[in-house]
Amino acid sequence: MVAKRLATDDHPASVVEARAREVLADQPAVAVRITGVDWFAEPTSGTAPVVYLAVESPGLHDLHRTLCDAFHTVPRLEGEEYTPHVTVARGGDRASGRRLLDRDIEPIEWVVDELAFYDAARVVESGRVSLG
Template sequence: MYSLNVPVPSAVAALAGELATDLPTAHTRDRGRHTLGVKRLGGDGPSDYARLEARTREALTGTPTFEARVTGIEIFEAAPVGTSPVVYLAVESPGLRDLHLDLCAVFEPVDDIEGEGYTPHVTIARGGHAETAERVAAREIDPLEWTVDELVFWDSERIEPVSTVSLPV
């Protein structure tokens, strides 16, 4: 499965990593593996990738840079996919939402997590104890803001970037 993601700045990744240390029974991401999902693109392997990338790059034509802001820590108590709870950094970004909906017109939205159900976020951890997740989510954090000027094509099987595209396109 391939997706289009926003690489997060080091301050966001560091915050996610720091908070993850307080969720010892949960599955966390390794440093450098935090991203912000824009849209799942599909595909089962390398033979699909070239087609998906070309189609996505075409859809991105005219996409400007946009602002994003981490505003707090929240929880998906019952995630539609994978283990729960999911503790995450909540992200506000009208530009990101617009881009997501534009891509949903090109690539079929995944039920319950895309389209109107899309919640921009950076995952801190999955699974573990609900009480511990709630304690972490109750913390106050300072907002972190950045300009999104690059997008990453992400390979979820290998958990790594495949290529990038600079904004504006």
């Protein structure tokens, strides 16, 4: 799960991370399942298309709603617009992206029992929080 706005001029990443830890303190681990390949033909930002592995997880949606209740949502990315996924390719030609959509994959399942905080400005992990 990506939190798109951990650090702002008004709220340093450490303050937002501390609040996120507080909000996530009693949240359970969540089951996730990769169910297929899909794409964002016109992503909200960055180069198109974005090919991704589609993720099914009611628990991940619950975590997302919990964070949206605690923090403002980013329009067109969060709230009702949220699409859990694992990005596998970005950019390139549409024909190649479309060919990837035709691939069948075996479902992959696992349990998410911790979340990592990532500092994009410094390109490092800045911390973790356990779930469950």
